[in-house]
Amino acid sequence: AAGVIQSPRHLIKEKRETATLKCYPIPRHDTVYWYQQGPGQDPQFLISFYEKMQSDKGSIPDRFSAQQFSDYHSELNMSSLELGDSALYFCASSQFAGWSSDTQYFGPGTRLTVL
Amino acid sequence: KQEVTQIPAALSVPEGENLVLNCSFTDSAIYNLQWFRQDPGKGLTSLLLIQSSQREQTSGRLNASLDKSSGRSTLYIAASQPGDSATYLCAVSTSGTYKYIFGTGTRLKVLA
DSSP, rough: OOOOOOESSHHHEETOOOEEEEEOOOOTOOOEEEEEEOOOOOEEEEEEEEEEEEEOOSOOTTTTEEOOOSSSSSSEEESOOGGGGGGEEEEEOOEETTTEEEOOEEEOOOEEEEO | OOOOOOOOOOEEEETOOOOOOOEEESSSOEEEEEEEEEOOOOOEEEEEEEEOOSEEEETEEEEEEETTTTEEEEEOOOSOOGGGGGEEEEEEEEETTTOOOOOOOEEEEEEE
């Protein structure tokens, strides 16, 4: 069965550079979630999209932006990178069914290292 | 604001033991609760999902229970094996938001 695809899997950037992380949800899934997991920490919710509109927002820095495209893939754009942005970034997708949302399926993550 | 706590933070047991991991949440208005396994530096592997209307789910040697009224879930692992060594995370989605709030995790080590 198709799973959530994230690219790249690993990314190394210098401070103050920009990074773009991509997420391709499971086919027919219309909702995408982004999570950040710092070293030794639990994953923290950043932002989510439903039908290409932002549906919820967590502790996402103003330097980060994200969007969901017409094919439902999503991109997380990170600018002015800081050392503290080094983390594992997960994308999850689900299928929203009116008043409820199905299980979230997680991608393998993108490991971002900021030097 | 939903808060999720897991105890113990770390656990070391000999192979073959049955063990219980605990997850507590402060807001009982949850949509679902999911247990994950995470190996060091790796992604999240989904173990079990319990919808709010369910009381438990089973998969192989794993059994997860949910008591919404008391804000608790337990993950029972039978006949533990060294390959079960990992960090176990529970995550809760609250009705109306659907985003997951993760617990702090239990780091399990099963000794051969």
